[in-house]
Amino acid sequence: MPEESETEVVRQSTLLYLAELKKLGFQVGECKIALKTIKEQDWAQDWKKSFEPIFVTDHIVVIPSWEQTQFPGKTVIRIKPGTAFGTGDHATTQLCIRALQRFVQLGDRIVDVGCGSGILCIAAVKFGASYALGLDIDQDAVENARENLALNGVEGSVEIRQATLSRGLSRKRFHLAVANLDRREIIESFDRIQMLLKSRGVLIFSGILKQEEKNMRDFFTKKHLRQIEATSQEQWICFAAKK
Numbered sequence: 755m756p757e758e759s760e761t762e763v764v765r766q767s768t769l770l771y772l773a774e775l776k777k778l779g780f781q782v783g784e785c786k787i788a789l790k791t792i793k794e795q796d797w798a799q800d801w802k803k804s805f806e807p808i809f810v811t812d813h814i815v816v817i818p819s820w821e822q823t824q825f826p827g828k829t830v831i832r833i834k835p836g837t838a839f840g841t842g843d844h845a846t847t848q849l850c851i852r853a854l855q856r857f858v859q860l861g862d863r864i865v866d867v868g869c870g871s872g873i874l875c876i877a878a879v880k881f882g883a884s885y886a887l888g889l890d891i892d893q894d895a896v897e898n899a900r901e902n903l904a905l906n907g908v909e910g911s912v913e914i915r916q917a918t919l920s921r922g923l924s925r926k927r928f929h930l931a932v933a934n935l936d937r938r939e940i941i942e943s944f945d946r947i948q949m950l951l952k953s954r955g956v957l958i959f960s961g962i963l964k965q966e967e968k969n970m971r972d973f974f975t976k977k978h979l980r981q982i983e984a985t986s987q988e989q990w991i992c993f994a995a996k997k
């Protein structure tokens with residue numbers, strides 16, 4: 755709450771909220787409301803402390819924009835933590851980065867559907883792609899992604915657009931498409947993703963829960979796709995398939 759909030763209003767609405775929870779059947783128990791002023795400066799520093807370098811593999815490290823430590827011999831991806839998804843800590847992002855490292859070939863053109871912070875586009879270029887197109891419907895994500903391109907010196911090879919998939923998106927087809935969305939969105943967007951891909955192009959799909967694995971495999975069969983890999987981390991699964 756901002757410091758200038760009316761404390762009595764905050765107190766009353768909190769009590770009201772708890773009463774509503776009780777009505778819904780939650781065990782709220784005895785409650786005491788305490789108010790404490792927190793210095794904004796401390797808060798900003800504490801927030802930074804939770805962003806440590808993340809080793810996605812022994813050789814790939816994702817670091818926050820302010821990190822000073824050097825990582826010689828490693829592939830370093832610098833990300834400004836913002837509101838966009840893709841700071842590198844999530845299993846679905848890490849699965850995609852590892853898959854990209856295995857499947858991106860020198861000179862490839864790749865498209866990232868739902869690019870968030872732009873982390874996957876940046877990774878793809880660092881692994882040898884000559885061009886990456888990142889699409890996101892969220893304006894904050896697009897702004898954050900563009901900042902991250904500059905932080906990594908890849909502005910010349912990556913383009914970020916506030917858009918979703920559409921037929922006229924690109925005149926040239928892509929060697930690889932990556933989508934870290936969710937099963938429903940992947941299935942919904944599949945035909946448009948496929949249209950952008952060269953024959954024998956690679957598809958990387960993340961954001962799928964382990965319990966959705968069979969459903970995804972059946973979908974690949976229906977679409978005549980050849981699954982080439984399935985990797986997992988925590989409750990998530992990432993598929994790579996070929997057209």
Ligand SMILES: C[S@@+](CC[C@H](N)C(=O)[O-])C[C@H]1O[C@@H](n2cnc3c(N)ncnc32)[C@H](O)[C@@H]1O
Binds near residue numbers: 873
């Ligand atoms: C789970 S995040 C993935 C971010 C990043 N690619 C990563 O792997 O960390 C999904 C992103 O997709 C975007 N998104 C969701 N549906 C989309 C769609 N139909 N077209 C484009 N972007 C979409 C969201 O705004 C969000 O930024």
